[in-house]
Amino acid sequence: MKIAISGKGGVGKTTISALIARALADKNQSVLAVDADADANLASALGLDLSEGKIKPIAELEELIEEKMGTGDKTGQGLYVMNPSVADIPENFSVESDGVKFLAAGTVKTGGRGCYCAENKLLKRLINHLILQDDEAIVIDMEAGLEHFSRGTGEGVDLFLVVIEPGMRSIETALDIKKMAEDIGVKKVYGILNKVRNQEEVKLVKEKLTEIEILAELPYNSEIARADLEGISPAQAVNEDYKTRISHILESI
């Protein structure tokens, strides 16, 4: 199964991506977790220590991009190889930790470098063309916002899990995601309501969001917020109730 986690910036995509990847691994799935958000840090949310530079994001592997994508230059104005082979990428460019393989698509670390068109095209190709066995899963922490839809990055996924926090803009983004997922041919779009403080919020959100089935309500968790500031991964910070709610999501999809 190929699962994309999407939603407005700041709703908790990265935390939930990490918890879902870990929960799938606990069910003996072979999991590839992909950080597709240039401004997220799925690695640290998974509890991986990448400080020793063990993994390089795809975007920094200039030779790989050149080899796979051809003459596309960094301004996004070149022409690309249409069908680069991607099967070797997870094996060669991921690191594994406790049953989860991790792959970073790219980080934007230099101002003025140009659009990330080439990197997104390679990622799209990767998601589309990896063939999975029954006991394999891909979990993709998508970039915040909506441009990845415009780019069609996630068109090869089986479903979108949209993380929603109680707030109008988060709800509007979820509705945009539902529509645009259909545009790129993905019919399954489910919601996860995150950072819930009270049932009045749940009611208000559900009234405005009748088009998306909500699979789980996750409470606002000061432990996760605090753990984040202290550099502790969410999987270590959440309690059993929280983990049960995450498992329930996997049983529902």
Next chain:
Amino acid sequence: MKIAISGKGGVGKTTISALIARALADKNQSVLAVDADADANLASALGLDLSEGKIKPIAELEELIEEKMGTGDKTGQGLYVMNPSVADIPENFSVESDGVKFLAAGTVKTGGRGCYCAENKLLKRLINHLILQDDEAIVIDMEAGLEHFSRGTGEGVDLFLVVIEPGMRSIETALDIKKMAEDIGVKKVYGILNKVRNQEEVKLVKEKLTEIEILAELPYNSEIARADLEGISPAQAVNEDYKTRISHILESI
């Protein structure tokens, strides 16, 4: 003065952009507020009702993009006009409300449409080439994350205000912004600490963020969160103390 509001997704960029634009207008500045985030809604944060379609985002003005940018096609692979004239854009494509002119750069509403390279180049040109008088200001709500730096969208601004919430990823993004603002030639980068719940959080953030001067600490405000769910603009929801803190930011830059 040209001010870009930046930061990790979900930290409160749009709310703070709206409050700063309103505060500048209260000081009799002529303000152009630009929504450069395809997944934000600065218009509603400013209290503008755009439901009647009074304004079209630049990205939807296909003829304008074609006229200004030339042969750049929608996949971001074409060639662009280098120096399109932009002086007429604020006049012709903004709406005004209570002394604030509003302009939307673009919304991503169709999956699979391609990169937003052309729109970002036009926006960059606009920010760079508008010449402001002493009593004029531009406030730009930048897209979440970091790709706008890679694209150099904000290279014509005078300063970046980075909104930071207590959380490691928000802090890491702020440090990336500081570095990348320098890459694109913007030396002034100040921080606004938002959604503060207690002084312990302030202490933890300031310990990790010694490189950025913090101009204001804004408390977590359940009124803003609630107003947002009910469709009320933040300028109507915040109290005098909050407004004083926003004014203080303007006096410090």
